[in-house]
Amino acid sequence: MDTNLARPQTIASPGQNSFADSLLNGLRKSSKEIACKYFYDEAGSRLFDAICDLPEYYQTRTEMALLARHAAEIAALMGDGAEIVEFGAGSLRKVRILLDAARNPRAYTPLDISGDYLRHVVRSLAADYPALILRPLVADFMLPLEIPHLPGADTPRAGFFPGSTIGNFKPDAAMALLRRMRATLGGGGLLIGVDLVKDPARLHAAYNDAAGITALFNKNLLVRANRELGADFDPDGFAHYAPYNAAAHRIEMYLVSLKRQSVTLCGQRFEFAQGEPVHTEDSHKYTIESFREMAARAGFNPRAVWTDQDRLFSVHWLESR
C-alpha cells in the first residue's frame, strides 16, 4: 500500500457549513429545521448502528443480503481493476462484500466529511487488502467534486452509494446529486441502494421502534448541540414524531416541543411554542420504476436492479451513458 495515498486528503472545504451556522439558520426559519447530516457524531453513529440491528428496521439486513447474493454479478458489471468510489460514511461491512467479490479492484476511494471516520476506514481495511490503493478523501459530496485520476493507465470508476441515503434528499435535490455523482464518476457506473414504497404500517414501525432507539437518535441532535455548542435544550421537552406522508412517499421526522419553552444557543434565544415541530429528516421511498425514471432523467442508463422477495429494498446498477 502506498502510505502517501492513505492519509485523508482534503479536496473541498467542508468547514464552511458548520453545525453552529446551520443550526442557527434552521432555528430562525418560520418552520424550524435541523439538517439531518448532523445526526452522525460519535454517539449518533452508534445509535444509527443500533437502529440497523433493530427488528423493525429491515433496510440494512435486506440490502446486505442483496449485495451478498448478487456480488458476482455486481463485480462483473463493475469490471476489472476498478476504482470503487464510495459517497459518504458508509458501512465497512457493505464495502467488504464488494471488495471481496470485485475483480482485481485497484483502489477504494471513500469520500466523507469526517477525517476521523476515514482514518478508521483505512486502519481497518489496509491489513486485509494489501494490494488495494486506499484513497480516503475528506470532501462534501454535495458539492461538485473532481477526483484526481490515479497515476498510470486509465482506471474505470465504480460509484457506491448504499443505505438509501439518497432518500434524505427531496426528489429535485436527489436528481441533482445523481448528476453530480455521474460527473465525478467520469463514465463509470453507480451502485446505489434505495428503500422502496411499501405498507405504511411497516414504514411507520421502522421509524418508531418499540425500544425507542430512533427517538434517542433524533434527540441526539439536541444533546449534541448542548455538548458542542453550549446550548441548553431540554431533550425531554421534545417528542420524537415520525409520520409517513403517503402523498409525498416519505417518512418525515420531527422533534415536537412538548411545552412553551425557550432555548439559548450561541448567545441567541429561540422560542418554541407548545406543539411546535422542528423538522429533522425526510426519508423518501421510491418504487423501482420511479427511481429508474429519476436516474434516467439524471443522465444514467438504469441497467440491473435487484430486490428481495418482499420488495422491501432495491439495489440498482446505473450506467453512465
Ligand code: AVJ
Ligand atoms: C441512513 C438516511 C437511510 O432514512 O432510514 C434511520 C436514517 N433515520 N432511522 C433512513 C434513519 C431514522 C436512514 N438513512
